[in-house]
Amino acid sequence: MNASTTERWDEFMEGIWRQNPLFVMVLGLCPALAVTVSAVNALSMGLATTFVLTCSCVLVSLLRKLIPKEVRIATYIVIIATFVTVVDYLIQAISLALYDALGAFIQLIVVNCIILGRAEAHASKNPLLPTLINALGMSAGFTLGLFALGAVREILGAGTFFGIALFGADFQPWVVMVLPPGGFFVLGAWLLIFAAIARRKNARPLSSPAQGVR
């Protein structure tokens, strides 16, 4: 692997791990809490956001020299809204059941702060390739985050995974997990795990044999 490939890989992993939009930056909580009642919903929402984030950032990056800074926010919003509308039609064409399940949260991707944040902080200052890699990394991080929430909530709250029953008929679903409070419980647990891992990683160089150190 040469230096530039490594750099690109680092840039991609940035969004998945070090700057994970959901678990590290804690952005985009509106869809993260609202639609993650099942693994399918979470994954679809993640893919829809991926499409909008990637397309918007690519277009912003291509037009970055053309957009006067005075009207940049208006321009970004128009671009993001365009791709949200496209994804809205696409989901309707793919599956109406999915469209109903995601409800208003597809349209609300317009105001997802991750997307506007990426367009403003990254895409408007970088050429096409780094932008594409950064956007894909962030999207993958967000999608994985949503999936982590959705999978846990579906398994505990409905006893299924992708609609397949995991436990016997005696399983009493933990209904609170698919209700709004359950979203907060599961998100809190994931944030705890991420924070604990980050802390151990930072502490390791000081206490040399890391094993057994509490």
Added chain:
Amino acid sequence: MTSAVIPPQTTSAVAMIRTLGLIAALCGFIIVSAYQGTYDAVRENKRIAVERAVFKVIPTARSIVEYVASPAGEIVKVGAGGTAAVSGAVKFYAGYDKDNKLAGIAVEGVAKGYSDNVRILFAYDPAAQTVSGFGVVTSRETPGIGDKILVDKNFLANFPLEAKLTADLKKLANAIVTVKHGSKTNPWEIDAITGATITSRAVGRAINDAAQLLLPRIVPHLSALKEKP
């Protein structure tokens, strides 16, 4: 203040408007292409969704025809030709069996449930003058409580539910009501689910409201609906 203030670099108004206009035009083009490109698939999906919902409540149906019943009591087929919208007209679906005979009529009803409107589709059996069953179109009722209306055996045993009209065909002879669990005595009453009374009531009210409005318009014309057009 002696030093001359360096004027901030500004973009001319023309440039701003030009850029915004250009980008808006580009975005407009993308949106319209997406709309045009998905139009047929979306319409087909919607048609299949309606068909599936109707087939679920009228199990013997093999094809459906969409009609509207106007306040004047006229029944018009909704066709590909494009029917002019009549104000106050109510949509319903006639399901036909494999011999193209009327198998049942599916009507949409809506009523306020526990967390939002509960939209249901119920089947009216014209021969028996009963509501033979229902399905949920949209509902945001509490999972595990309100959504029991589709699985609770005692609740489903309420159907077929009597929906006879008075002799002059102006309204239901007995309004459909939801009663407390265990106190159902008449065939037009719905026995509520314990713990999900509000959702059970919503089902009763949705059926009653839609039946009171629509059945007096449909029943006098049943002979016209008997065969698939």
